[in-house]
Structure formats: structure tokens, C-alpha cells
Amino acid sequence: MTIQVGDKIPAVNFKTMTADGPKEITSEEVFGGKKVVFFAVPGAFTPGCSMTHLPGFVVNADAIKAKGVDTIACMAVNDAFVMGAWGQVQNAEEVLMLADGNGEFTAAVGLELDARGFGMGGRAKRFGMIVEDGTVTYLGIEAPGEIKVSSAEAMLEQL
Numbered sequence: 001m002t003i004q005v006g007d008k009i010p011a012v013n014f015k016t017m018t019a020d021g022p023k024e025i026t027s028e029e030v031f032g033g034k035k036v037v038f039f040a041v042p043g044a045f046t047p048g049c050s051m052t053h054l055p056g057f058v059v060n061a062d063a064i065k066a067k068g069v070d071t072i073a074c075m076a077v078n079d080a081f082v083m084g085a086w087g088q089v090q091n092a093e094e095v096l097m098l099a100d101g102n103g104e105f106t107a108a109v110g111l112e113l114d115a116r117g118f119g120m121g122g123r124a125k126r127f128g129m130i131v132e133d134g135t136v137t138y139l140g141i142e143a144p145g146e147i148k149v150s151s152a153e154a155m156l157e158q159l
Contacts (some may be wrong), residue, residue, distance in 0.1 A: 002109065002141075003110060003111070008134050008135055008137075010027065012105040013104070014075065014098040015080035015083075016080060017087075022080035027105070032133065034070040034132075035069050035071075035131065035132050035133075037073070037127070037155050038074075038130075040124040040128075041054065041124070042059050042120070043078060044082045044086035048145075053147050056060055056090060058090060058094070058095065061094035064156060065094070068159070069159065072144055074087075074092070074098065074127075076098075077102075077124050078100075078101065079099050080101070100124065103122050109140065111125045112124065125141060125142065126147065126150055128150030128151070140154060
């Protein structure tokens with residue numbers, strides 16, 4: 001079942017890259033007591049994700065944070081090494097890059113994407129959320145091939 005506005009974020013662990021290597025971070029650490037703009041992409045380094053989706057958040061990070069947002073987080077069903085490298089290449093210093101390597105968070109929120117036809121296995125659908133103290137206040141799930149309701153500009157309008 002897909003997560004809905006008003007639902008609590010499930011208790012799941014992500015990984016993030018640090019100077020000391022991959023580090024586990026809980027969903028409570030990411031979302032608890034904070035206002036978070038969270039978006040998921042089908043894959044790091046893929047064209048739409050690298051040319052449009054993540055760059056929109058990099059460019060608009062200051063405007064988003066000016067709306068009272070504590071954290072901007074990007075998630076993909078990739079490993080922490082890939083997410084860390086992608087964040088560096090994209091100059092995403094203001095974006096918390098989260099790896100959902102086994103797709104556990106993606107499955108828990110019901111937003112899996114079967115990308116086996118593209119040779120990519122199980123991934124996350126492209127979506128965006130605004131989460132306040134662990135509760136979803138906005139959810140935008142994209143139609144295939146689109147970056148509209150989860151874009152940085154769309155999220156800014158929802159704040």
C-alpha cells in the first residue's frame with residue numbers, strides 16, 4: 001500500500017557516505033523533529049535525474065531552506081558509494097544523499113518501480129514528499145518520464 005499524506009514515515013535505515021565510509025542513518029534521524037523536503041529518483045547518474053531533478057534542488061537549496069526546511073534529502077535504490085559520488089559530481093553539498101540499497105524504504109512506502117525491462121532491477125518511483133516531524137504533509141508521485149510534482153519548483157510551491 002502506498003504511503004499517503006498524514007501517514008508516519010516507516011522506521012527504516014538508510015546509508016549515507018561520510019569521510020570515513022558508509023554510515024547507517026535511521027529514518028528517525030532524518031525526519032524526527034524536522035521539516036524535510038525528500039525526493040526519490042529511479043537512479044543516480046541517470047539522465048533525467050542528473051540533468052534536471054537533483055540539479056533543481058542544488059540550485060534552489062537556499063530558497064527551500066528559507067521556507068523553514070531543515071533538510072533536503074535525495075534517495076535512490078543505489079549504494080552509498082554511488083550516492084556519495086553522484087552528490088559530489090552534482091555539487092550537492094546542501095542535499096543529504098541517502099542510499100536505499102536494498103529498497104527497504106521504497107518497499108515500506110509502497111513506491112517500488114520494476115525497472116528490470118531496462119536492466120536496472122528494482123528501483124524507486126520518482127516522487128517527492130514534504131515531511132514534518134515524521135508525518136507526510138505532501139506527496140507527489142510522478143507519471144513515467146515526468147519531473148513535475150516532485151521537482152524543486154513544485155516542492156517550493158507546496159512549502
